[in-house]
Structure formats: C-alpha cells, structure tokens
Amino acid sequence: MHIKSLKVFCDVVRRRSFSRAAAENGLSQSGASQLVQQLEERLAVKLIDRSKRPFVLTPEGEVFYDGCRNLVERYDALEDRVRTLHEEVVGRVRVASIYSVGLHHMSRYIQDFLSQHPKANVRLEYLHPHRVYEAIEADKADLGLVSYPKSSRAIRAIHWRVEPMLLVCAPKHALAGRRRVAWRELHGQSFVGFDSELTIRREIDSVLGAHGVETQVAMEFDNIETIKRAIEIDAGVSLLPAPTVAREIDSGTLVAVPLEDNELVRPLGIIYRRGKQLNSTTRRFIELLQSESKSLETPLEPMLADAANAPEVSSAANQRAVTALAEQRAADRLGVGGRGETPPGEAHSREHWLVAGSPNT
Numbered sequence: 015m016h017i018k019s020l021k022v023f024c025d026v027v028r029r030r031s032f033s034r035a036a037a038e039n040g041l042s043q044s045g046a047s048q049l050v051q052q053l054e055e056r057l058a059v060k061l062i063d064r065s066k067r068p069f070v071l072t073p074e075g076e077v078f079y080d081g082c083r084n085l086v087e088r089y090d091a092l093e094d095r096v097r098t099l100h101e102e103v104v105g106r107v108r109v110a111s112i113y114s115v116g117l118h119h120m121s122r123y124i125q126d127f128l129s130q131h132p133k134a135n136v137r138l139e140y141l142h143p144h145r146v147y148e149a150i151e152a153d154k155a156d157l158g159l160v161s162y163p164k165s166s167r168a169i170r171a172i173h174w175r176v177e178p179m180l181l182v183c184a185p186k187h188a189l190a191g192r193r194r195v196a197w198r199e200l201h202g203q204s205f206v207g208f209d210s211e212l213t214i215r216r217e218i219d220s221v222l223g224a225h226g227v228e229t230q231v232a233m234e235f236d237n238i239e240t241i242k243r244a245i246e247i248d249a250g251v252s253l254l255p256a257p258t259v260a261r262e263i264d265s266g267t268l269v270a271v272p273l274e275d276n277e278l279v280r281p282l283g284i285i286y287r288r289g290k291q292l293n294s295t296t297r298r299f300i301e302l303l304q305s306e307s308k309s310l311e312t313p314l315e316p317m318l319a320d321a322a323n324a325p326e327v328s329s330a331a332n333q334r335a336v337t338a339l340a341e342q343r344a345a346d347r348l349g350v351g352g353r354g355e356t357p358p359g360e361a362h363s364r365e366h367w368l369v370a371g372s373p374n375t
Contacts, residue, residue, distance in 0.1 A: 017089050019049045020082045023061070026050060027079050028153055030068055053078075083153060091291040103131035105295035109138045110146045110155035114238045115282060118257050120159075127302050134295050143213075150287050156296045159303075162213050163283020171285045175307040177255040179218075179278040180270040184248040190269040197225035197273060204250035205229035209236045214280070218253050221278050242268065255280045 018039075025035035026046060036046035054061050061075035071079060094105050111120060116138055124136050141149060146158040151168050163171035181200075183189050189199070200222065207229075208215040215234075222229065232250040235241050238258050245252055246267050262268035284300060286292065292300075 017086065019053055021086050022046050022049045023053055024079065024082050024086050024153075026062075027071060027075075087291050091293060094293040094295070103295050103298055104133040105293045106135040106137065107157070107293075107296045107299045108155045109136065109157055109159065109299070110141050110149040111138060111159040112143050112146060112161060113140045114255070114258050115159045115161075116140045117239075123299075123303060123306065126306065127299055130302075131295070131298065134298075136299070147285065150285055153287065153290070156286065156290070156292065157300065158285040159282065160285060161280055161282055163281070163285055168288055169285050170288050171283045174282045174284050174303060177257055177280045177282065179253045179276070179280060180256050180259065181251060181273045181276075182242075182245055182254050182259055182268050182270055183251040184245055185266060185269050187248055187251065187269070189251065189271050192271055194272045194274055197222075197227055197275070200225075200229060200251070201227045203229050204232040206233045206235070206241050206244045206250040206252045207231050208241070209234050212236065218278070253278060 022035060022039050022041065025038055026032055029035045029038070032046050032050075033043045036043045039046065041049075050062065057074070057078070059074040060072050061078055063070050063072055063075075090105075109120070117140075120138055124138065127136060128134060139149070139155065143160055146155070146160050147164075147169060149155040150158045159174070160171075163173065165171045181189075181195060189195055189203075207218070210216075230250075233241075233244050235244065238254060241252055241254065242259065242262060244250070246262070256270075259268055259270065263270050284303065286296075
C-alpha cells in the first residue's frame with residue numbers, strides 16, 4: 015500500500031470528486047478511481063458507496079479516512095522536514111479567505127511570498143465566512159483568513175491584524191465637506207448596510223445603538239464591493255474597513271469623513287485545524303502575513319510573535335482587550351478611533367481558485 019494511494023483516497027473524499035482529486039494529483043479520473051478500487055480490494059471492504067450521488071463514505075470508509083488523513087499529514091510533514099534541510103521551501107499552502115481580505119491584500123502577499131520562495135505553491139480560494147471555517151475543518155484548506163476569528167474544539171484562531179472602520183459617503187453628500195462628524199448626526203441618515211445576519215452588521219448596529227443613533231437602512235448587501243457602488247450613487251452612508259475603500263478615496267469616487275470618538279475596528283485572524291501538522295510552507299506563509307502587517311499603510315501592531323505562541327481568541331471581550339492598544343495608536347495617526355471589533359462578514363458565495371507558483375507542485 016503506497017502513500018500516494020492513501021493521499022489520492024483522502025483527496026477524493028475531501029474534494030468529493032474523483033475528477034478534481036485526480037487533477038490535483040496529476041492523474042486521469044480513471045487512474046484515481048483504480049487506486050481507490052485497489053485499496054478496497056486490499057482491505058476487502060467497500061470504502062465509497064458509488065450508488066449515491068454524490069457518493070458517500072461507508073462506515074468502513076469513514077474509519078479508514080480518519081486514519082489515512084492523519085498518516086498522510088504525518089508523512090507530508092516528514093517529507094517537508096527532509097526537504098527543508100536544504101533551506102528550500104517547495105511545498106504547497108492552501109488558503110481560504112473572506113472576499114474582502116483576498117481582494118485587497120492577498121495579491122501582494124502571494125507575490126512577496128513567491129519572490130522569496132519561487133518553488134512554493136499557493137492556492138487562494140474566496141469563500142463566505144462560514145465556509146472558510148468549513149473548509150478548514152474538512153481539510154480543504156490549510157489556513158483561513160477571517161474577520162472576527164473564533165476558536166472552537168476543531169479550530170484554532172490567532173490574531174493577525176486590525177483595521178479602522180471609516181464613515182464613507184459620496185462626494186456630493188451633505189457630510190462630505192465636513193471636517194468632523196458627531197455620531198448623533200448620523201441619526202436618521204440613509205444607510206447602506208450589511209445583511210442583518212452578518213457579524214459586521216451586528217457590531218455596527220451595536221455601536222450606533224450605544225450612541226443613541228437610529229439610521230434609515232436604504233439598502234442591505236452581503237459584500238463590501240456592492241456597498242461601495244451603492245454609496246457612490248449617493249444611496250446613503252456606511253461604515254467600512256479603511257483598506258477596502260483606499261482606492262476609491264484616492265480616486266475621489268468616495269469620501270471618508272472623520273467621526274468623533276470612533277471606536278470601531280475590524281479584527282482579522284488566521285485560523286487552522288487543531289491537531290493539524292502545518293508544513294513549513296504554511297508556517298512560512300503565516301510568518302510573512304504577520305511580519306508584513308507591520309508595514310501596511312494602515313497603522314497596525316502585530317497581534318502575536320508567531321503562530322505557535324499566539325493567544326487563542328476565546329471571546330469577543332478578550333478580542334477587545336487585545337486589540338484596544340493597537341487600535342488607539344492607529345487612531346492617533348489616522349484621526350479615527352481605536353477600540354472595538356468588526357468583521358466584514360461579506361458573503362461571497364462564488365468559489366474562485368487562484369493557483370500561483372510551480373504548476374507541478
């Protein structure tokens with residue numbers, strides 16, 4: 015029984031597809047099917063029930079998959095250790111990210127990473143927030159980038175960075191020319207908001223409520239890009255993470271207006287599956303994410319020295335305590351506030367794969 019066969023079996027289960035698993039391993043679909051069939055013949059049991067669509071694992075298949083996944087991970091980690099004795103990163107890292115983080119940050123990170131490690135391979139997938147967690151639990155991704163990172167029995171979450179939230183409006187809006195706006199002046203304003211089930215919406219509503227503000231929600235969307243387009247046509251104002259509107263502010267299609275005592279920020283975190291042995295490529299990528307957060311235009315302080323020693327996110331209150339100091343310093347330099355937390359729970363349901371690096375890895 016070869017490790018290759020076990021890996022193909024695990025990939026078939028993880029991807030829920032023979033064809034996708036075959037492509038991932040440089041095989042034909044029939045080749046992947048034959049490897050799984052050979053495993054079944056060797057074990058004298060059916061691992062996959064092919065009579066159902068989509069296929070499902072048999073009870074024996076469930077047990078075998080749990081054990082194989084651990085074996086394959088341990089072998090990959092061993093192989094990775096041997097390869098890195100030559101100080102060359104040649105492995106793969108699969109990243110699942112909420113859309114706004116991937117769109118506004120990841121292209122630069124991937125380029126920087128591949129310039130340092132040209133033989134590495136990075137796969138980036140944009141997902142709805144809850145699907146990022148699902149991808150990590152199902153081992154469809156090695157690490158996830160989310161807002162409001164949450165630890166669980168299956169997931170470990172570590173702080174990455176935080177972003178100030180800005181009051182944003184159209185250039186012709188009545189508030190656009192103001193040097194500063196009080197929270198109470200948002201009362202009754204037309205507001206372009208996030209969908210009500212998203213965490214960012216609950217956080218914004220909580221802060222507005224704390225200031226006694228009730229807005230008139232004109233539109234609701236599940237992603238930042240659509241919200242920005244609505245603001246540009248003067249459908250209302252909104253509160254958005256600073257990096258996601260930098261381009262529009264520079265071009266003059268949107269205006270950021272300073273809010274008095276703005277305490278609203280969006281924390282971002284890195285998540286991965288508990289017990290998973292992260293290969294050196296994944297660890298190096300995490301190190302790059304954390305180190306480069308120091309040099310971003312939005313002032314930030316590193317949330318942790320490295321993933322191994324990072325404090326877990328256990329509650330919203332703990333996140334506020336951890337991020338308060340960093341965000342206050344960011345506020346002093348940007349003219350905006352500094353405490354609190356807000357994710358962009360943007361729901362981008364379409365999957366998109368970006369494969370960078372060596373196509374054969």
